[in-house]
Amino acid sequence: MCGLPWLSQAQETTISGKVTDANSGDPIPFANLIFPGTSTGATTDFDGNYEIRTTHPGDTLVVSYIGYTPRKKAVVKGKKQVINFQIVENAQSLQEVVVLSGENPAFAILRNVVKNKNKNDKRKMVAYEYDTYTKIEIDVDNLTDKFRKRKVIQKITQVLDSIDRIAGEDGKPILPILITESVSKVYYRDNPSLRYENILRSKVNGVGVEDGTTVTQLIGSSFQEYNFYQNWVNIVTKDFVSPIADGWRLYYDYDLVDSLYVGDQFCYRLDFTPRSPQDLAFTGSIWITKEGYALKQIDATVGRQANLNFVEKIKIQQELERVEGGAWLPVKNRVLIDVSEVTNFSAGMLAKFYTSNKNFVVNKPHEVNFYQLPITMAEDARMNEQEVYWDSIRHEPLTPTEKNVYKMIDTLQTIPVVRTYTDLIKIAVNGYYKVGKVDLGPYIALFAVNNIEGVRIQPGFRTNINFSNKWVLGGQLGYGFRDQRIKYTAQVQNILSRQHWTTLTVRARSDLGRVGIDGETAGDNFLLLASQRFGYFRRGYYTQEGRVDFRREVFKGFTQRVGFRYFTFRPTYAFAYYDNPEDLSASTVSQNFESAEMILEARYARDELFLQSDNDRISLGTTRWPIITVRYTRGFKGILNSDFDYDKLRLSLFKRIRFGPLGTAYVDLMGEYVFTDIPYPLLGLHLGNQTPLYNSVTYNLMNYGEFVSDRYAALQYRHYFEGLFLNRIPLLRKLKWRLLGTANVIYGGLSPGNQALIAPYTPSGEPTLPVGYFNKGPYVELGYGVENIFRFLRIDFIHRLNYLDHQQQPNVPVRKFGVFFSFQFQL
Numbered sequence: 001m002c003g004l005p006w007l008s009q010a011q012e013t014t015i016s017g018k019v020t021d022a023n024s025g026d027p028i029p030f031a032n033l034i035f036p037g038t039s040t041g042a043t044t045d046f047d048g049n050y051e052i053r054t055t056h057p058g059d060t061l062v063v064s065y066i067g068y069t070p071r072k073k074a075v076v077k078g079k080k081q082v083i084n085f086q087i088v089e090n091a092q093s094l095q096e097v098v099v100l101s102g103e104n105p106a107f108a109i110l111r112n113v114v115k116n117k118n119k120n121d122k123r124k125m126v127a128y129e130y131d132t133y134t135k136i137e138i139d140v141d142n143l144t145d146k147f148r149k150r151k152v153i154q155k156i157t158q159v160l161d162s163i164d165r166i167a168g169e170d171g172k173p174i175l176p177i178l179i180t181e182s183v184s185k186v187y188y189r190d191n192p193s194l195r196y197e198n199i200l201r202s203k204v205n206g207v208g209v210e211d212g213t214t215v216t217q218l219i220g221s222s223f224q225e226y227n228f229y230q231n232w233v234n235i236v237t238k239d240f241v242s243p244i245a246d247g248w249r250l251y252y253d254y255d256l257v258d259s260l261y262v263g264d265q266f267c268y269r270l271d272f273t274p275r276s277p278q279d280l281a282f283t284g285s286i287w288i289t290k291e292g293y294a295l296k297q298i299d300a301t302v303g304r305q306a307n308l309n310f311v312e313k314i315k316i317q318q319e320l321e322r323v324e325g326g327a328w329l330p331v332k333n334r335v336l337i338d339v340s341e342v343t344n345f346s347a348g349m350l351a352k353f354y355t356s357n358k359n360f361v362v363n364k365p366h367e368v369n370f371y372q373l374p375i376t377m378a379e380d381a382r383m384n385e386q387e388v389y390w391d392s393i394r395h396e397p398l399t400p401t402e403k404n405v406y407k408m409i410d411t412l413q414t415i416p417v418v419r420t421y422t423d424l425i426k427i428a429v430n431g432y433y434k435v436g437k438v439d440l441g442p443y444i445a446l447f448a449v450n451n452i453e454g455v456r457i458q459p460g461f462r463t464n465i466n467f468s469n470k471w472v473l474g475g476q477l478g479y480g481f482r483d484q485r486i487k488y489t490a491q492v493q494n495i496l497s498r499q500h501w502t503t504l505t506v507r508a509r510s511d512l513g514r515v516g517i518d519g520e521t522a523g524d525n526f527l528l529l530a531s532q533r534f535g536y537f538r539r540g541y542y543t544q545e546g547r548v549d550f551r552r553e554v555f556k557g558f559t560q561r562v563g564f565r566y567f568t569f570r571p572t573y574a575f576a577y578y579d580n581p582e583d584l585s586a587s588t589v590s591q592n593f594e595s596a597e598m599i600l601e602a603r604y605a606r607d608e609l610f611l612q613s614d615n616d617r618i619s620l621g622t623t624r625w626p627i628i629t630v631r632y633t634r635g636f637k638g639i640l641n642s643d644f645d646y647d648k649l650r651l652s653l654f655k656r657i658r659f660g661p662l663g664t665a666y667v668d669l670m671g672e673y674v675f676t677d678i679p680y681p682l683l684g685l686h687l688g689n690q691t692p693l694y695n696s697v698t699y700n701l702m703n704y705g706e707f708v709s710d711r712y713a714a715l716q717y718r719h720y721f722e723g724l725f726l727n728r729i730p731l732l733r734k735l736k737w738r739l740l741g742t743a744n745v746i747y748g749g750l751s752p753g754n755q756a757l758i759a760p761y762t763p764s765g766e767p768t769l770p771v772g773y774f775n776k777g778p779y780v781e782l783g784y785g786v787e788n789i790f791r792f793l794r795i796d797f798i799h800r801l802n803y804l805d806h807q808q809q810p811n812v813p814v815r816k817f818g819v820f821f822s823f824q825f826q827l
Helices: 004-010 105-115 213-218 387-393 400-412 416-430 526-531 752-757
Strands: 013-021 032-034 041-043 049-054 060-064 071-074 080-082 085-087 127-141 175-189 194-206 232-235 238-241 252-262 265-274 283-289 295-302 311-322 328-339 348-362 375-377 433-435 438-440 447-450 454-457 460-463 471-480 485-497 502-514 540-555 558-571 593-605 610-613 616-619 627-635 646-658 664-674 711-720 738-749 779-789 793-800 817-823
Touching (some): 041 049, 071 085, 175 400, 194 387, 232 311, 738 793
Parallel strands (some): 013 085
Antiparallel strands (some): 013 049, 032 041, 127 348, 283 295, 295 311, 328 348, 438 460, 454 471, 779 793
16 A cells, blocks of 8 residues: 555646647637546646646546537546647537526626726726737638639749648648737826837848838737727727626626636636627627626637628637736737638738736836837847847747748748739838839829820839938929920928927929819828829819928927928919909909918827838827817918918817717818908818719819808718618628718808909900809708628718709709719728
8 A cells, every 4th residue: 555655646647738729820728628527627828728637537638618619639548748739610619698587697797897997997007017028920821722723822832832830730721921029118107198118129020021110110019909998999990899898788698607716816707799790799708806806817709790891700818917006907918810811812811919918017107208109119129139039038938830930931031923922012002112222103193194184194202211211302203295294293301300200391393283182181191182183174273382391299299380382373274363353443364373371280189199110100090089280371472472461270170989889980170261362272162072982081062163262160070880780680781781971061151352353254355164152051961871882882872951053163063962982991
């Protein structure tokens, strides 16, 4: 008997391994492993790893997890062994929620979760900071036979033949195209709510990725943070309702399935499913602590039934820990986005994100100016990419699979056809083709056709960061084969500061323009500026322009601008104005004029997020706060032969509003007042639309030049209901159509003085092209429509409610109703 302890030690069976998704290769946390017929088993940790030590094992070990097909493997008793599992997703295996008499026991837990949100939510903290490690991998998957037979793919067969080692023994083959890592320091403070991330180290390896500056900022943890204590979780531009939202009972069914220890916390496990599978909601499990009712773990998935385009699955897994002060902060996050193939001849894509956070410091806020820039990158962030160095700073080591990903990407980059297609994709995305220190383009402005210029060509260029990180030179040279005129644009910009983004720009231009559409009215809408060169040119004019522009972000979100602009106006249509309308007998009739003006502008966007890409600064929009812009314009008569003194004041506000289950709205408010009598091309000529294509910037049932104002207030409203209504109609549910609504309202006027300036005839006696103005209250057009038809098509039905007898031009009828089409690529 004295030998029994030794015998027991010898017969102990030790099993360790990892459970992964057969499709993506990602680890599966919280999976259950058990010997059938026994209570012996284990649960995988956040990284999918497990270990079982027992003296009474069974012959078979079974792994199971919600949404996956169980799998079993044989066990050798009395030995130490490694058994890895790759399990396959099975939507049919999702558990059904069983409703019993009496209250669902999960409801009491969820009420307590909501009740304790203000204690557990990290947003309640005065400040916190931590070290974070982020890893992103992007792969091409769903490599079908049709895709493999494409000539381009056949040319990289040698690489494809080796990809089985990436997928694993039972997984599907994938082709990696990008893997990145970064180490950052993240800071947050409340009142005001500010966030700052300093990227200390970055390693980027991807097909077609050269500099990696923009990619480095995108891979920071700022873009991989999800807080389920918020009612709505924003993922890839869509809002998903949280399973612990305040109105949880409206969206989900719940089942209390287990109570267990997770680490040192005793937790309740609740499984949840959306009441309507088409809604933007999750399926999965949450682990809620018995003490304090905090979210300890979550595994949440959005499947293909949700009203999304091109997305097979979104999976978010998160593990949280309590920090000093009582709030819970995420220590590990894993996100998987599975993008489906667009056609039968294309492949899909997997995007995998992982973050690990540690070394938390709480309630020690820095000064407000410390958070001036939301994301910065250390100058030496990409200086040391040696593997030995990265092994010392990673929170977890790379897996053998991830090491192979690095090797495969290096191989892909050496294949000529891959480099060629990479260059073509860059042109499509950026609009420029990089040649050393110069970018050629933009391609969108290279060609146009209209009735004045005929065929127009316009090649261009700009220097890039390889030329200088302070100076940007650019230009375009165009020629119209009908008017036989040369057009040009030349521009020099100096980036004076990147910390407080400051630029000085000088531009000279000779071109053909349209009244009502220029750089001041269109702003950054380059697509509108390019598209207006096509078709019939209404109210066109030739101009010579010189501009000086100085901009500086004084503090976070607040930008000031000072500009000076000189331009000439030489109309190509019948236009004229009186020099002195008070004395018509002594007044001359003029067609041309010159103007010199100064522009003062202040723009405030409190939580706007920017990326600095080489010498560009790209806005990613705001989260909660509106964008407010105030602009004052002063015209100076006599300077550079300018013909007029005038004053203008414009105020605009743009806001994205989340309405929860009712969708999302975009509100654009604008008002302008012109204090002086001046010719109408210098006033506000409201943009009409006489094409069958919908444009969110224009008034779609208004004719070109139908209304002009020297004072006006305008509202443009767009509301996207997502699948709120059509998801509930069985016959339409599978189509994934989405309803939307629009409203355009503008109320303005034209003073008698400005009306008197309009001459009925040109100096040669030709009748001038008339303009109209508001005299019967506001102009209103309301619309409704359906988007996501065949995933790309949108149809708008728009009604014009007033000014129905306002035939401002002969042979140009007023449209009371219109059907408009547009094409869009969105999730």
